[in-house]
Every structure is written in structure tokens, then in C-alpha cells.
Amino acid sequence: MATIKVRKGMPSVQLDKQEFKKRFLARFYDPEFEPLRRELDKIVETAWVTYDDYHKSPRTRKAGKGFADPDFDLPIEWLRTRADIRAAESAHKNRKSPSRVLIVNGSSRNDQTCPGEISKTWRLVMLAKQVIEKTRGFEVDILDLSRLTAEYGKVIFPCKACVSTAQPLCHWPCSCYPNHALGQAGDWMAEIYPQWVAAHGVMIVCPVNWYQAPSSLKLMIDRLVCADGGNPDPTSTGGKDPAKAKSLELAGWPYPRHLAGRVFSVVVHGDAAGTENLRRILTDWMSDIGMIPSGHLALIDRYLGYLTPYATSHDDLDKDTDLQEDVRNAARTLVQAVKDSRSGKLQPADRGLHEARPK
Helix, strand or coil, X not given: CCCCXXXXXXXXXXXXXXXXXXXXXXXXXXXHHHHHHHHHHHHHHHHHHHHHCCCCCCCEEECCCCCCCCCCEEEHHHXXXXXXXXXXXXXXXXXCCCEEEEEEECCCXXXXXXXXXXXXXXXXXXXXXXXXHCCCCEEEEEEECCHHHHCCCCECCCCCCHHHCCHHHCXXXXXXXXXXXXXXXXXXXXXXXXXXXXXCEEEEEEECECCECCHHHHHHHHHHHHHECCECCHHHHCCCCHHHHHHHXXXXXXXCECCCCCEEEEEEEECCCCHHHHHHHHHHHHHHCCCEECCHHHEEEEECCCCCCHHHHHHHHHHCHHHHHHHHHHHHHHHHHHHHHHHCCCCCCCCCCCCCCCC
């Protein structure tokens, strides 16, 4: 086994008390809070203590039976998310349960905030939803990532790339958040993980933003890294101990694929460039984590209002009935793939095989 080395050397990010208080109180910039200044001063003093003493997970309980270290203190919030995931997995495997499709609205635009107008992506999501929910035995969940830009308190924190230290350090579900010491609370991924797990099929609909996926969609994708090879037992790495995680990986890691076998569809639209590249990126990503593409008609990239004014882009969508039908066909193909998958007709040719070097 290779010698375990944990490399250090980045500059400190620790704030002094004055800077911490300045940042904390900036949240209460509105003059409406002025009458509460004394109360806020008391609160910030306590907040400083929880930050300086690093109260990442202030509420914990013993891991208990089923964990490598039953006496290890695990965050109550993490255990709650784990329980939700296990319940979702149970529903997913229940042959008598309805077929569930998760449609992801990958656009950040929302007419309840600055854009002032509904996104074209949302309209395409609704076309797909109508097709799927009309199918007997199917239920649809909508994951609307535009809520990140429009709804108070909605946040997906960025991935910290624990997997690049060692695969077992990336926990399933993610244990990096919430981090109460750093004010990183309310992470939406705690609700999103069970939605992906419960789904038999997933459909991503999104626009191209500067040749890339919208930032809201990319945040979710990065945080789903733990679904591919993630460690379901944080006690085995002593929480976030990098040396223990490295040793565990080098001893031989089984690389569990927590979303494998689910079928998927991808619809990408753009107005000038980048649709094919983004469709390929999303398709490759979902295939790499063990999900199964539904078929040619389920993986599409199209231009909508190509190089025409943005001001009339919704009119362009109204006129483009071929694009609308393409989206419906992508949904129909996904429905059939879910049916085939659940009946056993859809059997990947590489079933039973394992990658020599999973990554």
C-alpha cells in the first residue's frame, strides 16, 4: 500500500472577530432592523462563539447499529436525510409502486423575480409533464431549480470536492453541509437527493448559458457526485479524516453506484451556439454514473429562435410546433424506457460487469 500523505499549505480563511461581526450584521442592512440593534449585538456575540469554536454540527447522536463505529457522533440532520433516502429507495424498488419520473427544470429564470417573464424551459417542462402524467401508472415530480433565484432561503452550496482527497471521504448523502459554524445551513440537496433516488426515470430540460449548463443546474450536478461511489458510512472515515479515507480507498473501495439503473432523457435548447456540446456533456455525465439513456429521441438538442431577438423568443416557441413535438417524443420515449426497465425488458448489455478502474 502506498504511503499515506495528506498535503496542506493553503492560506487561512479564519476571520477575526471584527470582520466576522461586519459580515454577520450585513444581513440586517435594512433600516427596519435598527430598533433591534441591541438584540442583534447579543446574537452576533453568540454567533461569533459558534464560529470561532467551529460548531459545524451542534446537534448529534450516536450512529448506532449498522455503522462501522456505532459510538461515533453523527449529525442529526445527516441521519434525517439518510432516512429519507432509504425510504425513497424502498419506494423505488417496490414493484407495486407507481412509476415515478423526475423532470428537472435546469433554467435559472423565474418570472417571480428580475427576469419578469416565464422561462421557455419551464414551458417545455410543462409539455413533457402533460405527456407523462397522462400515462396510466405514472407520477411526475418537478424539480424547479429556478427557485434558487426566486425563493427566499433556497440554496445549493458548492461541492467541496472531497472525492479528490479520497473516494470514501465523499459521503452519501453529502455530509459537508449543513455547516452551522460557517452559516452554511438550509442546503436544498437534503431534499433533492431523495427525489433522484425515488425516480425510475429522470428528464433534464435546460437552456445553454454561455456554452455551459446554467449555474443552478451545475451546482446540483456537482453535489450529486456522492451518488457515484459515495461512502454511506461517515463513521468509517472518522467523519472527515482524510488519512482514514485514503487508507480505506487504497485497501479497495467497492464504488457503490447509488443511482445506477435509472433511465434518463435530456432536452437542451439554445439560441445561438452550444446545444450539441451541452447535450453530450449531460448525457455522458448521467451515463457515467450508471444511468441508462432512453433512446435517440429522448436525447435532443435544438435551437429556438436562432439568432432572433430575445424580446420575441416566446413567440418563436409558439410557432415552433416541431420543437414542441420533439419534447413530447422525448417524454414518450422516457416513459417507454421506464416501462421496459421495470418489466425487465430493458437489460443493459454490460450488466453484471464492473469497471476495472471506476472513476
